Amino acid sequence: MLPWQSAAWSGLADASHLPHALLFCGRAGIGKRQFVERLSVRLVCERETACGACRACRLASGGNHPDILVLRREEGKAEITVDEARALNEFLVLTPHLAPRRVAVIADADHLNRSASNALLKTLEEPPAGNHLLLVSDSPARLLPTIRSRCQRIVLPRPTIAEGLSYLKGRAVPDPDAMLALTHGAALQAEAWPPDTLALAMRLMASLEAVATGTQSAVDATEAWHAVDLDIGLSLLIDIAAHLAQSVLAGIPGSAMPAEWTARLRVLASRLDLGKIFRLWDEALEARGLATAPLDRRLVWDRLFILVEAPL
Numbered sequence: 137m138l139p140w141q142s143a144a145w146s147g148l149a150d151a152s153h154l155p156h157a158l159l160f161c162g163r164a165g166i167g168k169r170q171f172v173e174r175l176s177v178r179l180v181c182e183r184e185t186a187c188g189a190c191r192a193c194r195l196a197s198g199g200n201h202p203d204i205l206v207l208r209r210e211e212g213k214a215e216i217t218v219d220e221a222r223a224l225n226e227f228l229v230l231t232p233h234l235a236p237r238r239v240a241v242i243a244d245a246d247h248l249n250r251s252a253s254n255a256l257l258k259t260l261e262e263p264p265a266g267n268h269l270l271l272v273s274d275s276p277a278r279l280l281p282t283i284r285s286r287c288q289r290i291v292l293p294r295p296t297i298a299e300g301l302s303y304l305k306g307r308a309v310p311d312p313d314a315m316l317a318l319t320h321g322a323a324l325q326a327e328a329w330p331p332d333t334l335a336l337a338m339r340l341m342a343s344l345e346a347v348a349t350g351t352q353s354a355v356d357a358t359e360a361w362h363a364v365d366l367d368i369g370l371s372l373l374i375d376i377a378a379h380l381a382q383s384v385l386a387g388i389p390g391s392a393m394p395a396e397w398t399a400r401l402r403v404l405a406s407r408l409d410l411g412k413i414f415r416l417w418d419e420a421l422e423a424r425g426l427a428t429a430p431l432d433r434r435l436v437w438d439r440l441f442i443l444v445e446a447p448l
């Protein structure tokens with residue numbers, strides 16, 4: 137288990153007292169899915185601990201336990217569909233094969249489409265006795281309010297700086313201090329990104345500064361960015377927008393980021409008001425949510441750079 141999750145883990149009630157529907161949230165890249173998948177194993181484990189040794193745990197670790205269903209957004213698909221949600225409903229009403237209960241996990245609840253969400257409400261309104269539904273969400277605001285209100289919400293913590301650093305150093309991630317600062321503590325995100333991501337973030341700051349100060353047009357900046365991996369580019373932009381909002385609201389913080397980053401942050405924070413920063417943040421989040429749909433990358437970057445463009 138990730139060290140920063142141990143309090144959340146031991147704070148969970150035993151299976152007979154656990155609510156039937158739980159919504160796990162917290163920012164992306166802090167290990168929510170690992171936590172919830174381990175919880176699903178704990179709920180079927182013969183010792184109810186996720187012991188790792190019993191037959192149920194061995195089956196579950198191979199992804200073969202018949203009483204656990206994990207629903208993820210399929211590779212290359214934008215949404216979880218109504219058919220998948222219905223299959224999950226059917227799974228939860230059946231009698232368990234081996235364990236005392238069945239557990240369904242929706243690892244990407246943010247990507248349930250509207251009909252899938254409506255189908256799921258049926259299970260949430262009439263929960264099958266004894267079984268559990270575990271949802272994971274990076275942005276619970278994207279879920280239907282009726283889904284949110286029927287689940288007990290558990291916010292999983294991000295690591296402390298010391299915990300995050302120790303995690304990244306143990307995995308030989310380059311520039312661990314800066315990567316942790318860049319991602320606001322999302323250690324698993326920092327681990328997953330390619331080794332040149334810090335350099336890419338610095339380049340993005342340079343482009344944003346150039347556009348905001350009028351030394352480069354949005355069109356020219358788009359030319360430099362449209363070929364970059366869209367998911368990473370947008371994720372960096374979301375992190376940068378959060379740094380900018382923090383700088384405008386609370387001043388430029390002391391940070392493990394390079395001095396050049398801080399200098400550019402200062403310029404951008406003086407050029408962009410909060411309205412623009414939050415629009416940039418929202419648009420980047422929205423575009424990242426759609427990133428598996430065929431988006432015109434040029435159009436995406438163009439819209440974003442136009443938002444920071446210096447007024448004529």
Ligand SMILES: [Zn+2]
Pocket residue numbers: 181182183184185186187188189190191192193
């Ligand atoms: Zn076990």
